[in-house]
Amino acid sequence: MIKKILVANRGEIAVRIMRTCREMGIHSVAVFSEADRRSMHVRYADEAYFIGPSPSNESYLVIEKIISAAKKAKADAIHPGYGFLSENAEFSDRCKKEGIIFIGPSAESIASMGDKITARRTIIKAGVPVVPGTTDPITNDKEAVKIIKSIGLPVMIKASAGGGGKGMRLVKNETEIVPSIRAAKSEAMAAFGNDAVYIEKYIESPHHIEFQILADKHGNVIHLFERECSVQRRHQKVIEETPSPLMTPEIRKEMGDHAVAVARAAKYDGAGTIEFIVDDRLNYFFLEMNTRLQVEHPITERVVGIDLVREQINIANGLKLTYEQEGLSQNGHAIECRIYAEDPDNNFMPSPGRIQHITEPLGFGVRHDGYVYEGFEIPIYYDPLISKLIVWGKTRPEAIARMKRALHSYKITGVKTSIKFLEKIMNAPDFVEGNYNTHFIEKNKSFLEDKETCQGDCKAMAIIAAFIDYHNRIAQTQQKVAQVKSGSEWKSKNRKKNLLRM
């Protein structure tokens, strides 16, 4: 059984994993770069090892350094979190060779699902619907034009090794086909070192719905229902919820069965996510599989009541799943908002900096997974995710009301955050009615950018607070100067006010 886990990650996810380690009586080991000495994951862990300079390609992404730290710490296992090395087949393989348990799938599963073209082939064989398109990389422009005509415009050109919207091009007109393929290839090469691209039918009103699966090493696979992830900005998820307002029990069952089939086809074990694209008429197509924990996994934990990190560790220990599909159900409704250090008033420009003050929302039905604290400087080198706010309600309207309440009392000063933008989304009629797809933010742009104005005297209060604060600071400084100059600070008999005597 695993007794010590090295968490090869940072930020909120590293802390989140260590919490479960502690609940299981497992020792946790942190690794940290120069920029992260003060990070919460270093403080929360039982042990911590320095792994190099701040840029992630000199620290968190260097397999050698992670392995070396794991050996020094005598860790039995490594949990990769998400991002960084979590979907790196070479790393999974290397752990195996070193006799360290990799808490995630085998190199073969990662490789087969990591390459989108290979994944498509596997999935088609398993009888799961995929978006019409090619399974081979495009090698020839003329052939590509022919294929695209047979699929029918619009189509997407996508990088085989891609993700995060890079190496992706939407083609609406015939004349755009060849330039788009070239642009996608060059972007894919720059981003992933691999210029393979393929073609997919473009779904006009797409919903992004994913299924959480768990598979043990004994051939048992279950799904933990769906997550609706259609609220996206620049192909990045902003808000997720479960159940999906779009879903029906029949389609849920069908998609769940297909998700399980995908995991079986990939000979997968561990926790994974099957992403589907769904149109308004509930036609669904396999999009890709994420062979790791997702950022948005807490909403599933909340409605299903299962700690996914605990399950990952149990599976890595070779234990059988203790849940059966029939015994699982969704209880209530959960929503997650991702809080980013970014400026919604300024084109979502990243906003690193020092946290001056933070008030975290608490109370019934609120979970807050973060890692920053007062005085912490958010590094410029990594993802701008500050925290995730997860709420639960018996019903979807109750969950929305609770999220509004939580966002309202969530205050961070020192860096700009997306909190107000998220509040606007909670108030947008399309969201409230559950009537949205991945075009939601674009469609509601003017509503979301409209600034709430203060009813009352906010502006006057702001002026008065600034004035009094400045006034008091000056008075204090003057007093201190006077004291020091007259030497009175050193003669004072008042012990209480004189905090430090030498």
Add this chain to the structure above:
Amino acid sequence: MIKKILVANRGEIAVRIMRTCREMGIHSVAVFSEADRRSMHVRYADEAYFIGPSPSNESYLVIEKIISAAKKAKADAIHPGYGFLSENAEFSDRCKKEGIIFIGPSAESIASMGDKITARRTIIKAGVPVVPGTTDPITNDKEAVKIIKSIGLPVMIKASAGGGGKGMRLVKNETEIVPSIRAAKSEAMAAFGNDAVYIEKYIESPHHIEFQILADKHGNVIHLFERECSVQRRHQKVIEETPSPLMTPEIRKEMGDHAVAVARAAKYDGAGTIEFIVDDRLNYFFLEMNTRLQVEHPITERVVGIDLVREQINIANGLKLTYEQEGLSQNGHAIECRIYAEDPDNNFMPSPGRIQHITEPLGFGVRHDGYVYEGFEIPIYYDPLISKLIVWGKTRPEAIARMKRALHSYKITGVKTSIKFLEKIMNAPDFVEGNYNTHFIEKNKSFLEDKETCQGDCKAMAIIAAFIDYHNRIAQTQQKVAQVKSGSEWKSKNRKKNLLRM
């Protein structure tokens, strides 16, 4: 419908109530005494009214002042929280006369359940078992000796108007009867201004188990299952959990039905709690009814999934309950720990003072209901409750592991707290096995008082931290003095370090 609620309370419960108000779109009004200007409930509320000096009998307990604030604020309703005026029949009545909705039961219900002797009579009529004893106040010593002999020793002498262990005497021997009655009477008179006492059979291995009920104004009554509250110190609850490890489904149903019968007998509406005393063989007896929200209500909220404050407000609005008994179930296991400002190493002496630093536990399955913040000075005038930590787990062992994890990462400096004591309880074999009654703390005294010692170099680290901190403080002060004396602080060209120039 209620649009504005005055919360006639302070501390965590005031904030907790205001959170639900916000979720329901209801404006919240705080009242505060001199000591509470900086309290979180004043900051969280939409409006705040000053009601007088710090001692509660000059502010929070003065009906006139609360009513006057409610009128000024034009509040539709008053929520009394727990403690203070929450079980004051006169206050309920006064609200009614002023046309303000009292979020709680009628004066009649409070009065009939508030006096323990009257309550016993009502309950016996409703066919609910009560502890063998008298229903009339004791007036005659000889008569009392006779009654006690017929019930059989040991017995408890209890104050009719009592609570919190005052005016209570355990009698084990015949010779103690008369002195005990006299002592109980005199204590009752001093504490409650009423010397009526009665006799009850003393249950040797008592469990304290209570049922949450909800009753609307249309005759619908449901119960939301039990809370096990046997972990007590000096008759004060320390830890509560649900479900009770003692309970069987059959007894749960029977007690639940009886709890509903009590509420009906009292013509009750609102949220209330029926307390039972249960012996090891699951014989149970009605103890008393609390006609208000309980401190420990969140564990019920967590496993049943219902916001009890929302239900209270809905009931006060005259709405019908939307739940039926058959549709309710307990999902998983919840535990609450009460965090007090008290010193477990020093006989639980209250420890008011200024919060220097606080790290709140977060993550999956953790709810934290508090009201203090860094720099806040806990007043000496009120209850030492700082916060309530509530965890949920799919199973009881999972909930215990989570509570241990949460307590481990919950840090408060500046005041002494009961956190470490609570951690010890979570590790006590009797608690872990669910094998405990109200004698638990006394029985496990030596285990609970045994100090955990640090494995490793904690002491050396403490010494080094103190040394370096002192060292750096001296260095800083010396630098400042040197700067001021040489005038360099005013000439400095380094704008960054020179925070304030005049």
Add this chain to the structure above:
Amino acid sequence: MALEINIDGQSVSVELLGKNGDKHQVSIDGKVYLVDLVMVEKGVYSMLYKNKSYNVELAVGKTPKSYTISTLYNSYDVDILDAEAKYLRNRKHDHLGDNMAISSPMPGKVVKILVKKGDKVKAGDTVIIVSAMKMESEYKVKSDRTIKNVLVKEGDTIDGNQPLIMIE
């Protein structure tokens, strides 16, 4: 004490008329406010005005005399204009015609510099690329200009609002 305060570009005159404990009597452009104000946490004020409860959070800005102030829904940029600030502002205005600095509003790392001292650039040309939190931002000139000086080099870690490239 009376001070001029600039809030989101608008200038107001503020004066403390009286103080009794936490109660402050303050006039803003002649309008008098009686406010119960206490600093509850560092930089956080609880204010009661006409029994409404306001939480106002102050973050000191780029200079010790500038604040970013957050109220319930709004965020304001506030500058205290005392004699020194006014003097500095005037002096700044004098220079503004000659030089302009390209800067990034956020801290980050210089990824690429596309110009050198003396280069002539055209409106819309990118002069520098800065990266922060996995996102790259390109900074362009708005009109035809000459590069007067390059103050940083590739790989440098920079502060928010630090001048990076001076243009004429």
Add this chain to the structure above:
Amino acid sequence: MALEINIDGQSVSVELLGKNGDKHQVSIDGKVYLVDLVMVEKGVYSMLYKNKSYNVELAVGKTPKSYTISTLYNSYDVDILDAEAKYLRNRKHDHLGDNMAISSPMPGKVVKILVKKGDKVKAGDTVIIVSAMKMESEYKVKSDRTIKNVLVKEGDTIDGNQPLIMIE
């Protein structure tokens, strides 16, 4: 700099041997520790020693030279004994024989004073009752004594450890 430090009644000698960034080389009674130490929040230190992660929280105590220090499970009372502290301690010892003060370890309110100046009290007699947080505590004398002075009156709000009644 070397200092004498008293931890839970035990005295140790501590010296800073060297410092390189966050790495501190400190000796305690001759044993050398190489510790990576940073103050992450006010009064909160993150320390790495032999790759173990320690969080140590300091609260300044009754005097600026005393701390209450919390590590994972333990809480320590620490006093810095510099020249001044030693002098004061010695002086205190000289006086200890003559006078003793009754004080409450917690802040609170004086509910009742049962003695006056000059009263003779017996071992176990209650002299004062203090209330805090709805709980009353009685303070008694441990042996037969004479009341030298009563420093507070009923209704007073008192600090923790403030002398309330002086006894001979």
